[in-house]
Amino acid sequence: MATSTPLRDLVLRTRSVRRFRENERVSLETLHALVDLARLAPSAGNKQPFKYSLSVSRRVNALIFPHLRWAAYLQDWNGPAEGERPAAYIVICRDITISNALNSDQGFSVQNIVLGATEHGLGSCVIASFVRDEIRKVMQIHEALDPIWVIALGVPAETVVVEPLGPAGDIRYWRDGAGVHHVPKRSLEEILLTQFREDE
């Protein structure tokens, strides 16, 4: 298998976490450090159209939570119970006065944030399915800003493991009887296409 490096260890530990120790608070300063990592990501045409709204407030978190959709594959689970909900949120918006393009480089910034969260001992879950207008209202986000992701954050209260796909090739994550969350990942062999070597 692949050689371990500090980055690979961090990448491997950066899993979507959906249950948190809600009472262990996250500081705004930690969120600033994470947004700073997003700020330093490469950006198409260096336009840097992304802006960030933050909450570590219990009151505001309680207003955000009902508008998020959690874990489509866990059909008998409607999201984390009270006490296991996120302690912090980062809402990522595109400033449409800077760029209205539906490009993918926002993912660069998001990945920096979730890797940084892991480095800070936090779990995170990137949520793209949420009620935009309600999140906009709660976070007092201007109409020229388009909320595209909500990142939920907190100290993890669940274990998440990566494992190979089973023989049926099912990619759906699942939770076992002990509450461990399993994430099947395709093998390197499966995702590699053509390879042109040095002497070809």
Place this chain on the structure above:
Amino acid sequence: MATSTPLRDLVLRTRSVRRFRENERVSLETLHALVDLARLAPSAGNKQPFKYSLSVSRRVNALIFPHLRWAAYLQDWNGPAEGERPAAYIVICRDITISNALNSDQGFSVQNIVLGATEHGLGSCVIASFVRDEIRKVMQIHEALDPIWVIALGVPAETVVVEPLGPAGDIRYWRDGAGVHHVPKRSLEEILLTQFREDE
């Protein structure tokens, strides 16, 4: 300013590089390690629709190069000269039989690759503007696979620095007389919107 962490150092050093030491070769094994980081990124619905075609071949690299567009803001520069071209390429494709959605999570995998490249002492440039059909032909990519990014890689032959935006707020990168590439980044203050504190 933000506290330094191992990840922040890596993020700061991960800049788009457009001139390389073309004769310093990159091994396929290094590209495998980078694709392995991409493999382990979070994926929407865990579908993992991305597949990867690789080249470290001088012959194939020479066929790829003419179909890439470089550095829109450097108008008197048509891309790296012979001897300064990439030593390796990773072409990222979406397998449309797995997912046809234009979602942004491909950026998670790309960011892992470019951070990994830096960790391996390589520079990288993520290119979204290229002649898709020609790249598909050169790399022998099946029609059910849609090439979305080309990542150019090699040992850097240029210095790239991040700096604050100037007073006019221009975000265009530029190259100075000594050939140093300057990337103006918006400040943390500029990209932060509303913030809800613990006691709010």
